[in-house]
Amino acid sequence: MESAILKVRNFSAFFGKSHILKNINLDIDKNNVWAIMGPSGCGKTTFIRCINRMHELTPNATTSGSMQLNGEEIYEMNPVMLRRKVGMVFQRPNPFPTMSIYDNVIAGYILNGIKLNKQQKDEIVETSLRRAALWMEVRNTLHKKGTFLSGGQQQRLCIARALSMNPEMLLLDEATSALDPVSTAKIEELIHELKAQYTILMVTHNMQQAARVSNKTAFFYLGELVEADNTKTIFTNPKHEKTQDYIRGHFG
Amino acid sequence: MIPAITFKNNGINFKEKAFKKTLTLSAIVAVIILIAIFFTLLVNSFPSLKALGAGFFYDKTWDPVADEYGALPFLVGTLLTSFLALLISTPFSIAVSIFLGEYYKKGIVAETFKNVIDLLAGIPSVIYGFWGLFVLVPIVRIIEIKLNVPPYGVGIITSSIILAIMILPFSVSLSRQVISMVPDHLKEAAYSLGATRFEVITKIIIPYTKSGLFAGLLLALGRALGETMAVTMLIGNTHSIPTGIFSPGNTMASVIANEFSEATGKIYTSALIEMGLFLFVVATVINIIGKQIIKRFTL
Amino acid sequence: MNDSKSEIEKQIAHRNRKNKRFKGVIIAATIISTLPLLFILFYIFRQGISAINWQFLTHLPKPVGEAGGGVSNALVGSILILLVSCIIAIPVGIVIGIYLSEETKSRLAYYCRLAVDVLQGIPSIVIGIIIYEWIVRPMGGFSAFSGSVALALIMLPSIIKSTEETLKLLPESLKEASLALGVPYYKTMLKIIVPTGLSGILTGVILSISRVIGETAPLLFTAFGSPFMTTDIFKPMSSLSLIIFNYATSPYEDWHQLAWGASMLLILMILILNIISKIVQSKWKVQF
Numbered sequence: 001m002e003s004a005i006l007k008v009r010n011f012s013a014f015f016g017k018s019h020i021l022k023n024i025n026l027d028i029d030k031n032n033v034w035a036i037m038g039p040s041g042c043g044k045t046t047f048i049r050c051i052n053r054m055h056e057l058t059p060n061a062t063t064s065g066s067m068q069l070n071g072e073e074i075y076e077m078n079p080v081m082l083r084r085k086v087g088m089v090f091q092r093p094n095p096f097p098t099m100s101i102y103d104n105v106i107a108g109y110i111l112n113g114i115k116l117n118k119q120q121k122d123e124i125v126e127t128s129l130r131r132a133a134l135w136m137e138v139r140n141t142l143h144k145k146g147t148f149l150s151g152g153q154q155q156r157l158c159i160a161r162a163l164s165m166n167p168e169m170l171l172l173d174e175a176t177s178a179l180d181p182v183s184t185a186k187i188e189e190l191i192h193e194l195k196a197q198y199t200i201l202m203v204t205h206n207m208q209q210a211a212r213v214s215n216k217t218a219f220f221y222l223g224e225l226v227e228a229d230n231t232k233t234i235f236t237n238p239k240h241e242k243t244q245d246y247i248r249g250h251f252g
Numbered sequence: 253m254i255p256a257i258t259f260k261n262n263g264i265n266f267k268e269k270a271f272k273k274t275l276t277l278s279a280i281v282a283v284i285i286l287i288a289i290f291f292t293l294l295v296n297s298f299p300s301l302k303a304l305g306a307g308f309f310y311d312k313t314w315d316p317v318a319d320e321y322g323a324l325p326f327l328v329g330t331l332l333t334s335f336l337a338l339l340i341s342t343p344f345s346i347a348v349s350i351f352l353g354e355y356y357k358k359g360i361v362a363e364t365f366k367n368v369i370d371l372l373a374g375i376p377s378v379i380y381g382f383w384g385l386f387v388l389v390p391i392v393r394i395i396e397i398k399l400n401v402p403p404y405g406v407g408i409i410t411s412s413i414i415l416a417i418m419i420l421p422f423s424v425s426l427s428r429q430v431i432s433m434v435p436d437h438l439k440e441a442a443y444s445l446g447a448t449r450f451e452v453i454t455k456i457i458i459p460y461t462k463s464g465l466f467a468g469l470l471l472a473l474g475r476a477l478g479e480t481m482a483v484t485m486l487i488g489n490t491h492s493i494p495t496g497i498f499s500p501g502n503t504m505a506s507v508i509a510n511e512f513s514e515a516t517g518k519i520y521t522s523a524l525i526e527m528g529l530f531l532f533v534v535a536t537v538i539n540i541i542g543k544q545i546i547k548r549f550t551l
Numbered sequence: 552m553n554d555s556k557s558e559i560e561k562q563i564a565h566r567n568r569k570n571k572r573f574k575g576v577i578i579a580a581t582i583i584s585t586l587p588l589l590f591i592l593f594y595i596f597r598q599g600i601s602a603i604n605w606q607f608l609t610h611l612p613k614p615v616g617e618a619g620g621g622v623s624n625a626l627v628g629s630i631l632i633l634l635v636s637c638i639i640a641i642p643v644g645i646v647i648g649i650y651l652s653e654e655t656k657s658r659l660a661y662y663c664r665l666a667v668d669v670l671q672g673i674p675s676i677v678i679g680i681i682i683y684e685w686i687v688r689p690m691g692g693f694s695a696f697s698g699s700v701a702l703a704l705i706m707l708p709s710i711i712k713s714t715e716e717t718l719k720l721l722p723e724s725l726k727e728a729s730l731a732l733g734v735p736y737y738k739t740m741l742k743i744i745v746p747t748g749l750s751g752i753l754t755g756v757i758l759s760i761s762r763v764i765g766e767t768a769p770l771l772f773t774a775f776g777s778p779f780m781t782t783d784i785f786k787p788m789s790s791l792s793l794i795i796f797n798y799a800t801s802p803y804e805d806w807h808q809l810a811w812g813a814s815m816l817l818i819l820m821i822l823i824l825n826i827i828s829k830i831v832q833s834k835w836k837v838q839f
Contacts, residue, residue, distance in 0.1 A: 054730065057730065081733065095728075096729070098749075098837060111734040111739075111742055275646065278643065283662050292681055343580065344583065344584045345584075347584070348581045355578075365581060370825075371825075372587070374762070376765025376792060378795050383591050385799060449570055450566075477674070479674070480674065480676045485796070485800060509676055509768060509771055524680075525680055528676070528677045528680045539671070539672035540665075540668070
């Protein structure tokens, strides 16, 4: 039996009076790659930003309902602690410009004042970079600043940075939209391999990518979770009309 | 935005709160400082405001020994020098702004002249005054002799000239920017109709940037009104109303500079501070109007 | 038909000539505007270079009539007063700059920004009056410290503005990346955002120093000046700018010489600071 790492119950999110997410109920199982899809404005990005509580950083942003990570109530946890357990990669690669590649990977530790000796640091850096399929390309230039890499490499660096914290879940917010096709393909391959160890939620507006990479899909429309099922089912035999319309290209 | 979350029971909670509180406090301190400045000036002007009233500004006798404080000569001196400086400086500042904003926007020529203008702004006022004393004053004296005017050398005209040089960089920096930001498509439309560059500049660019240029002049005026050292050294320092541009005079700022540290008596000091209050208010009003125009322009 | 054609051609030729003449006028006016700078620098250099020697830099001024003497106390004074004003203005300015870069919509931010704008436009002599009332009178006498506070008030707006503008240019995703890693807000600002913007912030600081190093008016009744060498900031102190003012307006030739030397010293310091700021701006720039 697969276990649910994330349980969402009656969850709603607001910007002031605007009701962005309406009563979401969803179970996310371990070691799956979930594609979070839907037309622009459907709330998919808001949804994942609620999981690591980035949503509430905007003033007037509120939520209601429950989200549980491995049984722990997310909205009762210390947000800083929560974010160390859930990693996020953004649409635009954003390595820290003042840090070297090496320091960027373990930035989560450095910035939080967690002390590691050189051996531990080296280990984490190498492991994370290998997992992000970047090690071979940067192993000899670890001291260089992260911003000198290409876009695709920078994004993989950001993935390594998130992975170094050993998160329970990885959230990808349109992580390949800003990259060229070759880098995108490399990262998609990466996601495939990461599935074995992590649970991944990726927001994407690229249906082909969702079909290629994910094994489960959640379809959002106007703030509601319309359908959530195996990717194959959603794409070949969707149960709801709106899902059908989206798949067949009626929406953006 | 500063995030609106709070943490629970952690050392982080305290540090986070302390940081945010420090930020907010610092902003409050800035506002308090300004309010305090205004009130200090106001309160310390009360003695002379009460004793002299509005007459302060149209009494033309300033004689501390006789306990008479009429600021009219200095008001006239201030306005005369500032507006004269603006008059002298404006054609040049507009020319330089057109030079840097339209003809030479990039490249070595642009960079060189930009740096020169910036350097002009960096020279301290007291050095301008010093140079003016030894270079400008003799020249003005020669001109005055030729014109059959008393050859003081110092006076309204000399200090206006040095002021004009000093305020040039300030109006140029703003005017140059607005001129260079005129949308290309407007200029190209004019060119495609057969206009020459001169016509594009005078008929398209200048009208379009009118308010920006005006704001630049306003800011330069604000600067001129408060300028102290160079003016003090070149204006002649008399207590009487200047009779012409070649006569010596005094500005409010230079009177304060010359007499404040030796002023005795409550009313004397208070009268000087009242002039300071006047300068503060005028400079602030000009400053705010200028910035408002800029804001409207860049929207 | 031929007549009107040549009429048009004449008109166009006339407009073209006007165009060329205009450009000439603009160029001429620009060159004239830059002449004062050349004259001033040249004159100061010529007068000042002969005044600067070891004695000039290390001796105290001599009484009138005696040859020699230097501006050592003024040099030390300028640097000391500046140092203290930096200690006051830099931290306060950067913190307020951080606040303004983060808060754009709150009412406090609006009034704070207004206050900074107004402060920037206050004539420096008025600042001198203020500090006289706030510090010199209560303290019972002139002091370098009061001069430093006055200079700090003058430096504050430019430090605040350049910090605010530098930080505003940084992409929001940088902050988000750090927050998403579980780094608290205060650490994100202090360890990621401010260091990334350091070159811009530093440039602003250096430029505001170069602006304030030559200020005289605010020191006239705060630091006041002194003929002695002192490092006690609670006593009156001299500065290069004060010395230039006092000696230039005196009738003594050797004092004029000292003033020229001091002027050249001051200009050199300003030039060096400007060059340093340009270097910081280009070399230290962080890519993102």
